[in-house]
Amino acid sequence: MKKILTEKDKGKNVVVEVHMWGGDDIKYPREKYKCVGVLMKDEPEMIRVAFNAIKNKVKDALDIPRKDVISIRRIKKSEIKVLD
Amino acid sequence: MDKIFRVKYVDAEYSLLKKPLKPKLTKHEAYGYVEKNGNNIVVSFIKKIQKNKKEKTSTSEKIVEGLVIPDKSLISIIKKFKTDKLNGIKRLSNISVTWRDVIHIANKSIRECSIMYTEGVLYRIEKDYILLENPETIRMSPLPIKNHPLERTTFYIIPKTFITDIEVIEKNKNEKNTNRKRQR
Numbered sequence: 678m679k680k681i682l683t684e685k686d687k688g689k690n691v692v693v694e695v696h697m698w699g700g701d702d703i704k705y706p707r708e709k710y711k712c713v714g715v716l717m718k719d720e721p722e723m724i725r726v727a728f729n730a731i732k733n734k735v736k737d738a739l740d741i742p743r744k745d746v747i748s749i750r751r752i753k754k755s756e757i758k759v760l761d
Numbered sequence: 762m763d764k765i766f767r768v769k770y771v772d773a774e775y776s777l778l779k780k781p782l783k784p785k786l787t788k789h790e791a792y793g794y795v796e797k798n799g800n801n802i803v804v805s806f807i808k809k810i811q812k813n814k815k816e817k818t819s820t821s822e823k824i825v826e827g828l829v830i831p832d833k834s835l836i837s838i839i840k841k842f843k844t845d846k847l848n849g850i851k852r853l854s855n856i857s858v859t860w861r862d863v864i865h866i867a868n869k870s871i872r873e874c875s876i877m878y879t880e881g882v883l884y885r886i887e888k889d890y891i892l893l894e895n896p897e898t899i900r901m902s903p904l905p906i907k908n909h910p911l912e913r914t915t916f917y918i919i920p921k922t923f924i925t926d927i928e929v930i931e932k933n934k935n936e937k938n939t940n941r942k943r944q945r
Contacts, residue, residue, distance in 0.1 A: 709810040713765050714792045728806035729791035752765055761769035761836045
């Protein structure tokens with residue numbers, strides 16, 4: 678799968694939506710899930726998506742094995758609604 | 762298609778140390794799919810993809826992972842908020858505070874904030890929060906009722922917008938309230 682994070686992105690928050698397989702059975706997950714967050718790691722074996730942060734320190738994140746990733750979509754700034 | 766949100770909010774904080782917490786509410790940020798439930802904001806980090814596109818998420822469906830935050834925890838609301846709930850309450854009074862707290866959800870169908878009850882000494886009143894010294898906090902809802910945290914805290918910061926009720930504890934009332942403390 679093509680990498681989403683590039684050298685150019687260093688220091689910037691890259692927001693992604695990931696569609697993935699998941700479920701109770703770790704070996705044969707059969708439910709489709711989606712999540713959204715900041716892409717922290719983009720490695721050959723896994724990706725890490727962070728969901729929230731306190732003073733820029735990540736609190737909750739998810740490591741997703743590459744084999745469970747169905748798709749990764751980079752989210753444009755214009756697609757993100759800000760609720761503050 | 763579910764809209765993607767970036768939510769900026771504040772949360773209560775506690776300390777186990779002897780010195781007071783930093784005199785400021787800490788800014789939090791979360792990404793997710795948002796739904797409103799009364800005066801609660803549900804931020805789902807992870808969502809099950811419905812097989813049928815027309816199928817809507819049921820309110821009884823479990824949240825895979827996410828947060829439920831009070832709608833008044835949003836930073837823009839904190840900045841403008843004014844309350845008269847603290848009028849006439851002097852510094853260093855023993856007080857009880859009922860308040861709504863942010864809750865982290867994993868595989869539960871909870872869509873409401875926690876209800877907390879704290880007793881302590883009103884150490885400081887700031888524009889957007891109160892600081893309690895030697896507080897004891899009980900989570901009243903969701904059940905089971907339990908201390909939060911389990912350790913004894915030295916200070917607790919509660920954003921003013923989270924407060925639903927505040928009372929000065931008189932001595933005899935204080936004795937009565939000790940029955941509610943340290944439930945595990």
